[in-house]
Amino acid sequence: MEQKVAVFRKEHFNAAHRLFHAAWSDEKNKQVFGACANPNYHGHNYELVVQVNGIPDPITGFVINTKTLSEIVDQEVKSKFDHKNLNLDTQEFKDLNPTAENIAIVIYNLIRPRISNHLDLKIRLYETERNFVDYPA
Amino acid sequence: MEQKVAVFRKEHFNAAHRLFHAAWSDEKNKQVFGACANPNYHGHNYELVVQVNGIPDPITGFVINTKTLSEIVDQEVKSKFDHKNLNLDTQEFKDLNPTAENIAIVIYNLIRPRISNHLDLKIRLYETERNFVDYPA
Amino acid sequence: MEQKVAVFRKEHFNAAHRLFHAAWSDEKNKQVFGACANPNYHGHNYELVVQVNGIPDPITGFVINTKTLSEIVDQEVKSKFDHKNLNLDTQEFKDLNPTAENIAIVIYNLIRPRISNHLDLKIRLYETERNFVDYPA
Amino acid sequence: MEQKVAVFRKEHFNAAHRLFHAAWSDEKNKQVFGACANPNYHGHNYELVVQVNGIPDPITGFVINTKTLSEIVDQEVKSKFDHKNLNLDTQEFKDLNPTAENIAIVIYNLIRPRISNHLDLKIRLYETERNFVDYPA
Amino acid sequence: MEQKVAVFRKEHFNAAHRLFHAAWSDEKNKQVFGACANPNYHGHNYELVVQVNGIPDPITGFVINTKTLSEIVDQEVKSKFDHKNLNLDTQEFKDLNPTAENIAIVIYNLIRPRISNHLDLKIRLYETERNFVDYPA
Amino acid sequence: MEQKVAVFRKEHFNAAHRLFHAAWSDEKNKQVFGACANPNYHGHNYELVVQVNGIPDPITGFVINTKTLSEIVDQEVKSKFDHKNLNLDTQEFKDLNPTAENIAIVIYNLIRPRISNHLDLKIRLYETERNFVDYPA
Numbered sequence: 001m002e003q004k005v006a007v008f009r010k011e012h013f014n015a016a017h018r019l020f021h022a023a024w025s026d027e028k029n030k031q032v033f034g035a036c037a038n039p040n041y042h043g044h045n046y047e048l049v050v051q052v053n054g055i056p057d058p059i060t061g062f063v064i065n066t067k068t069l070s071e072i073v074d075q076e077v078k079s080k081f082d083h084k085n086l087n088l089d090t091q092e093f094k095d096l097n098p099t100a101e102n103i104a105i106v107i108y109n110l111i112r113p114r115i116s117n118h119l120d121l122k123i124r125l126y127e128t129e130r131n132f133v134d135y136p137a
Numbered sequence: 138m139e140q141k142v143a144v145f146r147k148e149h150f151n152a153a154h155r156l157f158h159a160a161w162s163d164e165k166n167k168q169v170f171g172a173c174a175n176p177n178y179h180g181h182n183y184e185l186v187v188q189v190n191g192i193p194d195p196i197t198g199f200v201i202n203t204k205t206l207s208e209i210v211d212q213e214v215k216s217k218f219d220h221k222n223l224n225l226d227t228q229e230f231k232d233l234n235p236t237a238e239n240i241a242i243v244i245y246n247l248i249r250p251r252i253s254n255h256l257d258l259k260i261r262l263y264e265t266e267r268n269f270v271d272y273p274a
Numbered sequence: 275m276e277q278k279v280a281v282f283r284k285e286h287f288n289a290a291h292r293l294f295h296a297a298w299s300d301e302k303n304k305q306v307f308g309a310c311a312n313p314n315y316h317g318h319n320y321e322l323v324v325q326v327n328g329i330p331d332p333i334t335g336f337v338i339n340t341k342t343l344s345e346i347v348d349q350e351v352k353s354k355f356d357h358k359n360l361n362l363d364t365q366e367f368k369d370l371n372p373t374a375e376n377i378a379i380v381i382y383n384l385i386r387p388r389i390s391n392h393l394d395l396k397i398r399l400y401e402t403e404r405n406f407v408d409y410p411a
Numbered sequence: 412m413e414q415k416v417a418v419f420r421k422e423h424f425n426a427a428h429r430l431f432h433a434a435w436s437d438e439k440n441k442q443v444f445g446a447c448a449n450p451n452y453h454g455h456n457y458e459l460v461v462q463v464n465g466i467p468d469p470i471t472g473f474v475i476n477t478k479t480l481s482e483i484v485d486q487e488v489k490s491k492f493d494h495k496n497l498n499l500d501t502q503e504f505k506d507l508n509p510t511a512e513n514i515a516i517v518i519y520n521l522i523r524p525r526i527s528n529h530l531d532l533k534i535r536l537y538e539t540e541r542n543f544v545d546y547p548a
Numbered sequence: 549m550e551q552k553v554a555v556f557r558k559e560h561f562n563a564a565h566r567l568f569h570a571a572w573s574d575e576k577n578k579q580v581f582g583a584c585a586n587p588n589y590h591g592h593n594y595e596l597v598v599q600v601n602g603i604p605d606p607i608t609g610f611v612i613n614t615k616t617l618s619e620i621v622d623q624e625v626k627s628k629f630d631h632k633n634l635n636l637d638t639q640e641f642k643d644l645n646p647t648a649e650n651i652a653i654v655i656y657n658l659i660r661p662r663i664s665n666h667l668d669l670k671i672r673l674y675e676t677e678r679n680f681v682d683y684p685a
Numbered sequence: 686m687e688q689k690v691a692v693f694r695k696e697h698f699n700a701a702h703r704l705f706h707a708a709w710s711d712e713k714n715k716q717v718f719g720a721c722a723n724p725n726y727h728g729h730n731y732e733l734v735v736q737v738n739g740i741p742d743p744i745t746g747f748v749i750n751t752k753t754l755s756e757i758v759d760q761e762v763k764s765k766f767d768h769k770n771l772n773l774d775t776q777e778f779k780d781l782n783p784t785a786e787n788i789a790i791v792i793y794n795l796i797r798p799r800i801s802n803h804l805d806l807k808i809r810l811y812e813t814e815r816n817f818v819d820y821p822a
Binding site: 156158169233236237238242270272273274 | 414415416417418419420421422464465467470471472473474476477478531
Binding site for chain 6: 149151152153154171172173175177178179180181182219220221222225226265266
């Protein structure tokens with residue numbers, strides 16, 4: 001039985017965000033989210049790694065062309081989030097706290113429809129070099 | 138069904154160590170462990186990545202606050218190992234060879250009690266940029 | 275004649291910012307600054323490298339203790355800029371465009387009074403991994 | 412029950428290659444493989460991470476000595492591919508397109524016989540910092 | 549007196565090359581250039597850092613817009629060298645050995661006419677992570 | 686007039702060390718050197734970058750062959766310091782505090798006699814990713 005290969009494409013985008021829960025007081029938000037609750041926002045250089053698993057095509061040797069994968073990320077993710085304020089400029093985070101966890105889930109859901117059903121998808125998102133997430137785990 | 142998100146926090150500590158088996162001759166130790174058996178120790182900048190998997194909290198959007206995770210590493214790992222001689226200054230490696238494999242297992246066991254039962258834990262430890270381990274695999 | 279040694283300490287901070295010139299139209303700002311002019315801000319993980327040149331102390335072997343250097347950066351830079359909106363939350367960039375060039379000059383001027391006169395100071399600031407500046411050149 | 416530890420060793424090699432399908436026209440090859448189809452070849456600094464999973468030996472604390480692992484990579488991979496033209500200088504890619512996917516599978520098959528049966532093997536290959544693959548996924 | 553700021557922009561390109569001196573025997577070439585003399589070429593992921601020094605514009609805060617700098621590199625360097633065989637596909641290295649030193653000098657000469665006279669230019673070229681050059685020194 | 690090119694070669698070594706001044710009390714040493722004064726040593730993965738400046742040879746295109754440079758570092762530096770305790774196992778640091786500053790000066794003096802007089806030499810030493818030095822500055 002053939003085994004799948006995982007193909008990874010790394011992209012990046014820069015964005016501002018703020019972590020807070022609208023129903024909480026400023027004090028409570030600061031207590032839970034610390035400096036990330038700053039009402040005027042802060043920001044990150046997000047590094048995004050998109051992983052697609054499948055059997056390589058016997059002719060091309062590709063699971064998926066990384067150029068295609070890069071274009072999908074441009075269209076579905078970077079056009080929406082790059083050089084944006086995630087809280088103010090996007091539909092996705094109007095009522096959803098833009099934690100790394102939630103951003104990764106949102107990106108997964110944006111890209112999933114663009115990837116063939118027989119391929120698996122996984123997202124890694126670096127908020128900083130020291131804080132990052134995978135979805136699904 | 139909701140899928141888990143993996144949250145990663147990267148920390149580092151510097152330590153001296155020596156690889157050897159007390160019951161072996163110097164020659165045998167040098168043969169098996171090479172320069173790592175040097176009786177006067179050598180050392181590393183250890184990079185530690187702690188991974189915690191779970192379902193994000195619907196309010197905060199966090200699986201676990203990386204600030205909390207960082208504090209747990211400070212208290213359970215860095216306070217014990219940072220700027221220390223692993224062979225001489227720690228209980229954990231008094232009779233256990235401080236290979237990357239064993240250090241990762243020890244760190245897992247130190248951190249595991251501090252993480253909620255419904256969350257999974259995994260440790261990655263870089264001894265150098267080119268030699269590293271995961272536990273559990 | 276003894277030659278100087280350069281000591282470098284790397285720190286980081288996360289901030290939101292926007293590039294624009296208040297006297298220009300939105301169109302003109304977008305033309306010059308591109309996506310960086312987004313009125314709702316975007317952000318970066320800034321990596322800051324502070325360089326201090328001098329003759330090492332004959333007893334300690336230090337030009338400057340990097341712990342001291344790190345504390346100076348905490349007090350003069352990170353307390354002001356980390357997890358902040360550079361345009362809205364700081365005095366320094368109220369009327370100064372927060373380009374990497376200007377942020378590096380501002381940081382130089384904040385740190386310079388804290389470094390002894392016989393030591394040289396230089397700032398490197400990474401806005402992203404691919405865009406960075408040195409001051410003075 | 413004991414759990415396995417994964418041990419990773421990172422190596423690198425430099426090689427030229429060209430992506431194309433012999434039965435296709437130049438035009439078709441350029442359309443599918445883009446600049447990678449350039450008839451005169453281009454090249455990469457390949458970063459190779461070999462992962463071996465197993466239970467650490469109770470005496471040595473090693474799953475596998477990374478020095479041994481490095482020697483296996485030297486003998487089975489670097490001696491064949493380092494500073495070579497993958498299309499012209501190797502048996503393996505005479506009739507197989509040297510995509511990252513296929514190179515990873517070939518490397519897996521070269522190393523697998525050298526690793527004990529009770530140990531698992533996995534290959535990560537970076538073609539560039541932004542394009543990489545795992546095999547098996 | 550105002551001091552200059554250095555602005556850096558990092559780009560990359562992939563290329564095949566071979567080091568050899570046409571007037572020498574294969575043996576002599578192998579002796580001097582080692583595996584780099586392989587007649588069928590090998591290749592690298594070249595990382596290019598272009599540095600421009602000058603006084604920031606008082607309105608924009610830019611020494612040079614890094615977007616402009618990136619476009620100059622695209623037009624003068626990447627269009628010529630990316631995914632190419634430096635020995636076979638370029639005018640510049642037809643009779644010039646494509647060492648990192650010579651590639652850096654060639655890139656400097658390609659970019660210099662595109663940069664204003666009052667600005668200084670410097671090139672850093674990484675052939676690998678461990679071998680790199682600056683021009684001028 | 687021809688301008689010099691700088692050639693860089695990156696190497697690494699692992700070592701244990703301790704910072705202290707023999708004439709001082711433990712308390713005083715701890716106050717000045719912090720955790721680095723730990724009597725049982727700690728350690729680092731040192732990254733060493735050796736820079737040599739000169740005019741490239743018109744035939745080879747080399748300022749210096751990086752293979753030669755690597756061999757010099759092996760013979761003069763790594764054979765002495767790699768997998769060693771700098772305080773106990775070396776002549777150089779018997780009475781000299783092994784700060785990054787002093788290690789860089791010592792390495793410069795070890796390598797300088799091996800480099801032709803018409804070439805300039807400069808040393809960069811990373812003690813950690815965040816603490817590093819240049820000599821001469």
